[in-house]
Amino acid sequence: MSTQATTRPSPPARSDAGPAVEVVDLVKRYGRSGRPAVDGLGFAVRRGEVFGLLGPNGAGKTTTVGVLTTRVTPTSGHATVAGIDVATDPVAARAVLGVVPQRPNLDRSQATTSPDELSGGQAQRLIIARGLxxxxxxxxxxxxxxxxxxxARLFVHDRVADLAASGVTIVLTTHDMDEAAKLADRVGIVDHGKLLALDSPSALVAALPGEATIDLVLTGADAATVRGRVGELRGVAGVDDRTGETDETVRLRVRCDGEAGAALPPVLGAVAATGATVHQVELGEPTLEDVFIDLTGRGLR
Amino acid sequence: MTAPARTVSQGRAFLGVLGRDLAVTGKEFGSFISQVLVQPFFLLFVFGVVLGQLGYVTPGYAQLLLPGLLALNAFFVAVQATALPLVIDFSYTKEIEDRLLAPLSTRLVAVEKIVFGAMRGLFGSLVMIPVGYLVLDRVDWDLAGLPFAALLLVLGSLAGGAAGLVIGTLVSPRRINVVFAVVITPLLFTGSTQFPFLQLENLRWFQVVCAFNPITYVSEGLRGALTPSVPHLPGWVCLLALVASCAIFGYVGLRGFVRRALD
Structure with a gap:
């Protein structure tokens, strides 16, 4: 503490022990409009961690990052980056944080090449370099x-992994569950400005009832009937209706305890008993998308 | 190991952002200089030379016109240099977000925009001097007035930069063309650039209109400093009016900038 005080005179409370990012009871309401974009959000990011905010568009992820990067003034609550309060000391906060924005905003008058001539991947490389x-x-x-x-996506993912390995704390937002599962040490699932769950991707998935999934595409019966029949089976933890609004077929996801192969014969038998015809069967493991559906009752997109 | 905190002073960050904008101007120097010179050159040539040779204006008119054109360029080039990029930045390219992430208070980013516009304005005004010497047969300036003239040009450029900040933060890109047509054109012709303010006594309403244009005070002040034989407003009135313009436009512009910069 004493040596730090001499080399770092200005910002108070910059202890390396504290979280890299801390958000407490954050609320952001745009204008006087009713529902806040961020509604009492709270989480802490450890130093050196890759932290993912996962949620659909409009969940409040970008607003949260806006507050943390001093672009958005919070309505209430508290947010710090490297121990620096972003609302009261934005200038000091800007010195310790880097941003890769959602929309490319490179200078049009860059040296020899205009950013308009760069491909999306090249522009993103440049933006990441600039942020660092x-x-x-x-x-x-x-x-x-x-x-x-x-x-280019793969390049970005590799860079994130490299940076994390070099000790930079990373906070990323995404509506892509694969990206979140692949990159993030921990994922905060956000919807309607609220944090619904926060854990490592594997722990989030493990907390779901069921260890395997069976996806079914069928016709000839309504979803509710089939769900009822299949849901009663022993070894079935739950059945989600994944039929899209425009789908002509019924799409179900059966979550089962133990191995999917063992549950398959009784499931298919129950479906057949309703008079439905099965067109497609796919076995798999639950993903963050299932976690999101389990929490909100609807898909990510 | 965490990297040691970089304690960059706001002053250095300010100079860094300003240096970046100036470097860009340097790269587009050709297009910058043509934007700056073409209009005043033709004004000077037609009103100062062509009409003079045809006998429609008196030979001394060019002496009156040149300081006015210096004033006009100082203010106008600054307005355009600040307003146009900001309108586009805030709406489409979002380049401004990069500047807003500099370790610099948001207000200082706005001040940088004013100073940058003012530097371009000042430059645009100074290049009119050699143009004047080239186009006109003779230029009779009282060289003792140069320091005061320089001060007026700096203030006029700053007022222009601040006015540009007001326009750049208040006007949407869809309306910028309209705004430039309805605001800029009247400013061009009510700045006492082409006539001495005090001799408008028989056109009182127009004189009142001109009194609201900051360019009037740059033009009049410059005439007082460089061509004192032409009737002009007293220097202290010009100084006061320009400081007031800087303060008013600066206040409104900074407020507008902070409102646009922070959600």
């Missing part, structure tokens, strides 16, 4: 791979 130029302690990436081709 001042050696930030925390890097915020808002939807870092939205709109990128698979190759």
């Amino acid at each position: 130029m001042h050696d930030p302690q925390v890097l915020f990436l808002d939807e870092p791979s939205t709109g990128l081709d698979p190759q």
Whole structure:
């Protein structure tokens, strides 16, 4: 503490022990409009962690990152980056954080190439490099791979992994559950401005009832009837209706205890008993998407 | 290991952001200089040379016009340099968000925009001097008035930069063309650029209109300093009016900027 005080005179309370990012009871209401974009959000990000905010568009992720990167003034609540209060000391906060914004905002008048001539992937590389130029302690990436081709997306993912390995704390937002599961040490699931769950991707998935999934596409019976029959089976933890509004077929996801293969014969038998015809069967494991559906009753997109 | 905190002073960050904007101007120097010179050159040439040779204006008119054009460029180039990029930045390119992440208070980012616009305005005004010497047969300036003239040009440029901040933060990109047509054109012709303010006594309403245009005080002050034989407003009135313009536009512009910059 004493040596730090001499080398770092200005910002108070910059202890390395505290969380890299802390958000407490954060509320943001735009204008006087009714529902807040962020509604009492709270979480802490450990130093060196890759933290993902996962939620559908409009969940309040970008607003939260906006507050943390000093672009949005919070209505109430408290947010710190590297121990610095972003609302009361934005200038000091800007020195320790880096941002990769959702929309590319490179200078049009860049040296030899105009950013309009760069591909999405090249622009994103440049933006990440720019965000790291001042050696930030925390890097915020808002939807870092939205709109990128698979190759550029992979590049972004690799960079995030490299940065995390070098000790930079990373906060990223995404509506892509695969991205969240792949990159983040811990994921906060956000909807309507509230935090619904917070844990490592594997722990979130493990907390779901059921260890395996069976996806069924069928016709000839209504979803409710089939759900009822299948749901009664022993070894079935739950049945989600995943039929889209425009789908002509019924799509169900059966979550089962133990191995999917063992549960399959009785499930297919129960479906057949309702008079339905099965067109497609797929076995798998539950994902963060299932966690989201379990929490909100609807899909991510 | 965490990197040690970088304690960059706000002053250094300010200079860094300003340096970046100036470097960009340097890169587009050709297009910048043509934007700055073409209009006043033609004004000077047609009103100062062509009409003079045709005998429609008296030979001394060019002497009156040149300080006015210096004033006009100082204010106008600054307005445009600040307003146009901001309108686009805030609406489409979002380049401004990058500047707002500099370790610099949001207000200082706005001040940087004013100072940058003012520097371009000042430059645009100064390049009119050699143009004047080239286009006109002779330029009779009282060189003792140069320091005061320089002060007026700096203030006029700053007022222009601040006015540009007001326009740039208040006007939406869809309306910027309309605003430039209805605001800029009247400003162009009510700044006492092409006539001495005090001789408008028989056109009182127009004189009152001109009194609300900050360019009037730059033009009049410059005439007082450089061509004192032309009737002009007293220097202290011009100084006071320009300081007031800077303060008013600066206050409104900074408020507008902070409102646009922070959600």
